[in-house]
Amino acid sequence: MSINLHALMLFYEVALAGSVTEASKKLNISQPAISAQIRNFEKQYGILLFEKKGRSLVLTPFGQKLFKPTEQLFIVEEQIRSMIGDYHKHPHGKLRIAGNYLATSVLIPKWASLFKQQFPQVAVEIATVNSQAAFERLTHFEVDIAIFGDSNITNQTGHSLHCLELYSDEFVFVVSPHHQYANQQISMEQMIKEPFIMREEGSTTKKRLIEVCRAQQVNPPNIELQFDGLNETIQAVVAGYGASYVSLLVASQFIRRGELAKVDVEGVRLINKIVLCSHEPAYLEGYIRDFISIVLNNKA
Structure with missing residues (x-):
């Protein structure tokens, strides 16, 4: 039994707008026509x-x-329209990458540069989001490659992805070099008494901090400042307020410049695996596979 997709679309737009009147304005279709088609759909x-x-x-x-499956249907339709549009706008291809701040600020710039040197006619679009959002964009076919620092996300059921481990990173506690705990060894109980500056909900670092607290059987610290970006988080700590828990790959450049200092917390060492995920390589355009090869050959 085939479904009347046009009537289904009208149902979706009316539900979204909250009224036939508003849907009519958006779609430029008369209200009686919309109401009649929805009634016929219901009757059918x-x-x-x-x-x-x-x-x-x-x-x-x-x-x-x-409503929900209908919404998903038309989201997919819009994604298909976008893919077709990209095909015509970018005849040589368009590489879409999503990564967390670590990936887009530290890792991807070098790989993207090497890729563009070899494939100058392929368009490259890079988005910075948190790890969960990067994973979701990939599963929804909104990007071709996702690079992020939370390999546990890939264990979510219902998704068949091809993932490669790139690095074994580490999370560290950091403070300003002038902080009383800079370069000191302290207990977890002392550490969590500090005001913390962290990323938003859904970020890998925030989830890992909660995991560490749970493992150490202490309550999570008070998050006094929360930012949507890791750079903003780090800059607030550099300015002298509070502490944070961040990737060592990101923090190391600030530590080398003397802008941040590590805090050695007794009994705490958490490894963070950086992964590159894509859909099955056999179904990828050649230039996407070429980008992955560049990444694997230039990890150092």
């Missing part, structure tokens, strides 16, 4: 999608159930 399949409450239309329980 023996279902009820909307019910009136006063002057408003609300989704029935089945309408609510149908």
Whole structure:
């Protein structure tokens, strides 16, 4: 049984807009035409999608159930439109990469430069997001490659991805060089009494800090400042306030310049694996496989 996708689209737009009137304005289709097609759709399949409450239309329980998969359907449709558009705009290809701050600030610039030297006609688009968002963009086919520092994310069920471990990084506690704990060894109980500056929810570092606290059987520290970016987080610590828990690959350049100092916390050492994920290589365009080869040959 084929589905009337046009009527389904009208249902989705009305549900999204909250009224036939607003959907009509957006789609430039008359209100009677929209209402008639939705009624025919309901009659055809023996279902009820909307019910009136006063002057408003609300989704029935089945309408609510149908909304999410319908939304996913039209998200995929938009992704297909975007892919076709990219194909025509970029006849030699477009490489889309998502990475966390560590990847896009420390690792990817070198690889992207080497890639463009070999493939100057391929467009390259790089987005900085947290690790969870990079993974989700890949699973939704919004990017071709995701590079991030949380290999546990790849264990989420329902996704068939090809992942390669690039580095074995480490998380470290950092403070300003003028902080009382700079380059000192202290207990976890002392460390968590400090005000912390951390990334947003969904960031790898924040999740790892909570894991460390749980393993050490202490309550997580107070997060006094929270930023959407790692650079902002580090700069706040450099300025002299509080402590943070960050990737050593990122922090090392600040430590070498004397802008940050490590804190050696007794009994705490957490390894952070940096991974590159893509869909199955056999189904990738050649230039995506070439980028992966460049990464593997230039990890040092």
